[in-house]
Amino acid sequence: TPGRERAQDNQIDDHPEIAAALEQKLKAKADTWATPGLPEEVVGADRRFFDMHVDSRLPPPPMEDGKTCAFIGWDDTRPQTKPDAPAAVWHAATQPGSGVDEARMQGWFVRQGRAEPTTDGIRVVSNRPHVRTFFGRAFAQRLAAPLTVELDARAAESTTLSLMWLGASGRQESDFAIEPKAELRLAGEMNWTTVRATVEAAEPIAILRVLLEGHGEVPVELRRIRLIKPDGSAHEYNFDG
Structure with a gap:
């Protein structure tokens, strides 16, 4: 919506299934490009655009005489407007929240x-009270059920993690099971523990x-997640960096 591009207007956390579906469509389209696949990192120009126009974590770039910032190219190496203008050389703002890069998250x-x-891993922490915090993943190649979910995990206090899934035919939040x-x-101890549970889904799993x-x-x-399919093959994700 025009005028609603700010970070505070972002509803992606409230609709993860839509975000995941759009991401999969984008990845499928990217595989048809001459150089297949999505870029592995965000280019500097895009980072600066979001830092300034969306997240408002950077001030506008310095303006040259007779020009607005819209006409100044996004170039880290461009000459400074004034010899002592430190803002003329741009640096991306520090990203909020997660300090785990996308490659490590796999x-x-x-969400929430x-x-x-x-x-030796990652820590999942709630930052929005009164809502359920979860971690998840979408799968372009649906996972056959029953699916065994195995975690190498730990917590300082005893706690129970619950599994939720969206079947291949699901299209909206209410379709999650x-x-x-x-x-x-998980017992309340700081030794790594391997725990597992089986998802008895009625159809292949999309999310x-x-x-x-x-x-x-x-x-x-x-530290690790393993998703074991009925034939014994597994997808393994290690977060130890």
Whole structure:
């Protein structure tokens, strides 16, 4: 919507299934390009655009005589307008929340919370009270069920993680399932523990979510996730960097 491009207007956290579906469409389109696949990193010009126009974390660039900033190219190496104008050389603002890069996340995302890097994994922390914090992933190649979900995880206090999933025919939030119940229980200790549960889905799985207990009062650390299909093959995601 014109005029509603600011970060505070972003509703992606409220509609993760739409975001995941759009992401998969974009990836499918990218695979048809002459150089297939999406870029592995955001170019500087795009980072600066969002920092200034969307997130308002940077001031506008310096203006040259007779020109507005819209006519100044996004170039880190362009000459400074004045010899002592420090704002003429741009640097991307520090990203808020998660300090875990996309490559390390391997397609996994956190909603109603954030991911923080640790020395040997990631920590999922709630940052929005009164809502469910979860981490999840969408799968362009649907996962056959029953699917065994195995985590190497730990938490400072005992807590229970719940699994939620969207079947291949699902199209909206109300299509997510939590039955038959599948839970992963962590004892309150800081030793790594391997826990597993089986998702008895009625159809192949398009999106998998792992929900923190309550409103995410107990942060959870992850070192590895394995998704084991009925034929014994597995998708493995290691977060130890």
